[in-house]
Every structure is written in structure tokens, then in C-alpha cells.
Amino acid sequence: MHYALCLMLFMVGLYGVLVKRNLIKIIISLIIMESAVNVFIVMVGYRKDGIAPIMNKAMEADAFVRSTVDPLPQALVLTAIVIGLGVTAMTVAIAMRLYERYGTYDIKEIRKLKG
């Protein structure tokens, strides 16, 4: 049920990439798509009534492992967020240079390459 919400967010992002005409809106839709997949990965690791995967001195290792949520997807999402940040920075830099050359953000005007 929660996974369906993630899929809907992914579809919203995909719709934005396909339909929108402004470069900046395409970039924001890309970010939404990546965020949707990140949320999906974190939700995969959820365990009912689980605690956060940070141990303190009072817990024992056995009880901790039995009650914590899965920490592996959280580490994966950390990396995926940073990769998304890198791609976003590059896209924004290219979009700014495109504005410098073409004078507009509309992708229907930026169409010198045909065929």
C-alpha cells in the first residue's frame, strides 16, 4: 500500500520529464523521480515496530539485532542521494549555460539538432 504511493510519486516525476517544456521544470521532475526511488528503498527496509539502527551502551547486541529496522537500505540511500546531488548540480550548470547560448529555457526553441 505504501509502495503504491512511491510508485505514484515516480510516475509524477516521469510525467514531468516527458511533458513539461521548461528546462528547470524538467530538472525538478528528475529530482522528484530520484527522491521517489530513494523513499522506496528506505521503505523496503522497514520492520514493524522496529527501532532506529543506532546502538547505545544500554542495549545488548542480540536484542538490538532482533528489533532494529534494516540499516543496509539506509546506507544505500545515503550514497544514492549524493549521486543525485551530483547529477543535479551538473544539469543545472548545463541549463545555465544553455540559457546563456540560446536566451530561453523552452525546449521547443532549443532544437538545433534535427534528423
Add this chain to the structure above:
Amino acid sequence: MQIIPLFVAIPLGAAFFIPMVGRKNPRLCDMLTNITTLALFLMALSVIGKEAAVYWMGGWIPRLGVPLGINLVLDGMSIFMLVTISLISLLVTVYAIQYMDRFTSKARFYSLFLLMVAGMNGVALTGDLFNLYVFLEIASIASYALVAFGCEHEELEASFKYLVLGSVASTLILFGIAITYAMTGSLNMAQISTIIGGDLKAIHLFAVALFISGFGLKAALVPFHAWLPDAHPSAPAPISAMLSGVLIKTIGIYAMARIILNVLGLTPLISYIIMVLGTISMVVGVLLCMGQDDIKRFLAYSSISQVGYVVLGIGLGTRLGIAAALFHLINHAVFKSLLFLNSGAVEYATGTRDLNKMGGLREKLPVTGATSLIGSMSIAGIPPFSGFWSKLFIILACVQAERFGFAAWAAGVSVLTLAAFMRLQRRAFFGEPREASAAVQKVPGSMKVSMVGLAILCVVMGLLWLPQAQQTFLIPAARVLQEGLDYASYVLGM
């Protein structure tokens, strides 16, 4: 054994070292980069024919049969990809010494180039799904920046299109990895293949669909090919050669083959889908390339067509089919890089890429003309060049598997490719000189060296099908893919 992580560590270290010391001194950057790619090539040659080795990073060896860490796997298929990548990158960096003199910051170019090589080596070596995604992203992001390197109108527009489509592909791949993790609880490729055990339920087929879409987008299969005819022509010529020659094969075809054949298992349905996609790519690629006026756009469309051949062969799943497909992969890397470097030399000499303005370049540019003729004959499939043998064996493999329809399509596309490339040769190199052929600059020495080297390889590669060469190089690679789910036995057994 200890050499395995060096394949990734050496280009990564050089990529960060070169901007520190080479910002003011382009010749130093040239030297350092060429030393790095030469070292990688020698290392790749030294591991040919070795036994399969598994390297657990950080010393986290599996306990009780459960993998704990990330591993790097050096089996026949990885060795094959490493040799391809390092061979083409060595020849391209030799070419780029003098081609890139026109651009301003060579240090950044070489840094991005070495990052791309490090990413591709990582994709070829890794045995862990999420590690594959990270290295794939490193290579992709470096290539987005390299396509936009000249910062002209066309390059920025092409890079933006490539970037958006490449990001969508990476997101789809990450989604597929998340679903696979949710269903199996592990990220190690070998362990996933033992848990799934070839029994694909509906949710696994959804992950397969996501993987085919994502990796198909990276490999420019039709209908996911829309970025390639814009991105490959607009990049500088050495980058076009790298992108078309190795990048779409490593992060597209190799990753798809590894995941679908070794991890998830090739069912007849998936095999049929992959073969249909390959055939459509072949046909659409060659039909669209015949009407092009821009020499690099022509070559980009023919890349789509040849990638279709490789995917058709891999989709067959038989021993001969996969071996022929891998042979075509390395052949195409060699002659497509040669053709793109030729087009770069033509652009350097005449200043244009328009085929209608060229003609009779054979007298003015003898080395370029001769190597271009060798490359075109090779891709068109004329004996005794290498392309003939690989296309012949793909068609024979289709016939052997009793898929006569696909064999007929492959043969037909081969004839059309011959026609297209003969037309290219006639318009560009033979015939009457037109406007652009008048004032022609001389092509510098380092560019000639690369082109001649690749042309010699075109002729010599045909010898790879001889039984001795086949046993050491092609057959181990094909065996890894064909054994499919047995991949897990030697990874986890070690």
C-alpha cells in the same frame, strides 16, 4: 590477485592527481594520462587466460556461505571487457594528445576521461549490484560532462538530452535493484542467483523489465535510442570514439548480460524479447543512417545497428551465439573507434562534417583515407577483415538455433550496411573534390599513429577466431555467460 582493485584505483588516483599538478602544463597531463592508460593495458594483458578469481574488499570473506562484503570478480567475461576498455582508451588518449590542443583546459578533460575509465573498469569487475550502480553512475556522469566539453550550442543541447535520458535510465535501474533487494534480501550477485534459483515470479519479471529498460536506454537499443544521434556527434572526436566504442557496451550490454544471464536466469520469454529488441535496433539503425548528411551522425546511427547485432547474439543464449556476439563486440569497438577518429581527423583537416561538401579527400589525406577504407570494409562485412567473421558467425548461430527469421534479418541488414558505407566512402573520400576539400590542414602525427594502430587491429582481429586464440580469450567469456546461474558456484565457493 592483488592486481584486481588496482584496475579501479589507478585511474581514479590519476584522475584526481592530474588537476593538482597539470593545471598550467598540458604536456605533463598528456604524459601522465598516457602512462596511466598504457599501464592499464599492460595489466589487462597480463590477466588474460588466468583462472577465475574473487577479491573480497576489506578482507570481509563470506562466513557460513553468506557474503558479508563487496567483491570484485575476475572471470572470463570481466577479462574480456577489461581488455576492450583499456585497448580503446590507450589508442584514444594517444589520439587526444594533439586533437585536444584546440580546447582550453586539457587537465580537466583528462581528469574526466580517467574517471570514465575508472567507472567502466569498476562496472566490468564488480560482483555486487549496488556497487554496479555506483560505478555506472561515475562513468555516466563523467560522460555527460565530456559530451558538453566544448560548450558550443549543439554540444550543450545534446548533453542535456543525454543527461535527462541517462538519469531516467539510472533511476529505473535503481528501482530494479531495490525490487531485487526487497525480494531476496541480498545485494551480492552470486547470492541473489542462488536465492532466486532461476524461478522467476511476476515480481522478478517486473524487475527484469526495469533492468531491460534501464540498461537498454544506456546501450541505445531502439526504442530507447533517441539520445545517441545527438550526443555522439556533438562530443569531441576522441570522446565519440570512447562513447560509441566502449561506454554503451560496458554499461549497457555487459551489465544487462551479467544481470539477466548470470543473476536472474534466461527464460525463453526474456530471450525472445531481447532478440526482438536487437533485431529492431539493427533494422532501424541502418535504415536511418542511410539518409544522413553529417558524417558523425551517420556513424552514430550505424552504432545503433551494430549494437543490435551484439544484443541479438547474446539473446540467443547458445554457446556459439554468445561467443560470436562478444567477438562482434570487440570488433565493433575497434572499427567504430577507428571510424570516429577518422571523422575527427577529417573535421580537423577540413573544418566541416557535412558530407555534401567533401569529396576526393583521398589524395589530400592519404593515411585517413586508407584507414577509413579499412574501417568501412570491416564494418560492412567484407572478408578477410574482422567484421565479416563476426557477422558470419552470428548468422550461423541464429541458423543453428533454428531461428531462421532472425538470421534473414541479420543478413539483410548486413547488405544494407555495406551499401551505406560504400556510399559514405564515395561521398567523402573518392569522387570530385568540392568546397571543403580545397583548403586542407595536415593531420598531426599522434592522430595518425592511433588510426594506423586501429586499422592494423581491424585486419588482425579476424585471427581471434582461430582455435588457440578462441580458447584463451573468447570461450572463457562466453562460457561464463552461458553457464548462467552456475556463476554463483565459483564465487561463493571461494
Add this chain to the structure above:
Amino acid sequence: MVDDVVRPKGMSPIVKTVSMWVKGFILVFGIYIVLYGHLTPGGGFGGGVIIAMAFVLMTLCCGKHEALKRMPLGVAGEMDSVGALMFLVIALLGLSAGLGGTFFTNYIAKADPGTPFKLLSGGTILLSNIAIALKVATSLFLVFTLLVMLRVMYKDER
């Protein structure tokens, strides 16, 4: 739209004064998150972003000249490469036979495992976190400043 021609006016004096006081705390908080990365959430990535944000705050409230006075572009570029190379050297040191023999091993923790929950117990995780934070912080600062400078250059050329 901020109509900046050559030297920006910056924001109002209240914002400037409070930012001047707060930026030191932000920097220290970022360094804390980096150093305790093996015990609490955060680590190199998150801590590096927070350290970069201290410099970005300077740019936002007082203009890029103030931030560039404290961290010039050349220094940021060099530290970027140094951070990445440090990470690679720490990983490669594991290859030498005396320290464990595999790429990326945690040789400090194998030689001398500290008591759990203390700062010095993670081994090479601490050094890797510091290298990553250096790289991430300088990279983000460079990206932000170069995007800002690109916009200003375009306006000046018009």
C-alpha cells in the same frame, strides 16, 4: 531580482550580524558530525554538506567576495583533489602486506581495536570520514560559487 552590478549590497544588517555569529557554530557542528560518523548518523557526506553550508551562508548574506576571501577558489580546488587522494591512499595502504593484505581493510581496528562507543574505536573509518568531508565540502562550495559567478559574469557582459 537582486540588481547587483559589481559589489553587492548584501542583505540587511540584522541578517549580516546574526550570520557572522552563527557561522562559527555551523562549522563546529559540521566537524562534530564528521568526527563522530561511526557512532551517530552522519559521517563524511552529511558533515561535509554542513561545513559547505557555512561558506554558502557567507555568500548568501554578504556576497561572494567575503566567502572567497576566506576560501579562495584555487585553494578549494587543491583541497578537493587532496581529499580524494587521501581517501584513495588510505584504501591502498591496506594492500601492503604488513597491514592486512587486502584493499580497503580497516588495518587500524585490526591492530588495535579500541573500546566500543569511543571516538577512536572505528579505525580507518575516522580518517576516511575526514577525507570524504574535505572533498564534499570543497566540491559543494566550488559548485555553488561557480554557478553564482557564472550568473554575474553573464549580467556584466550584457
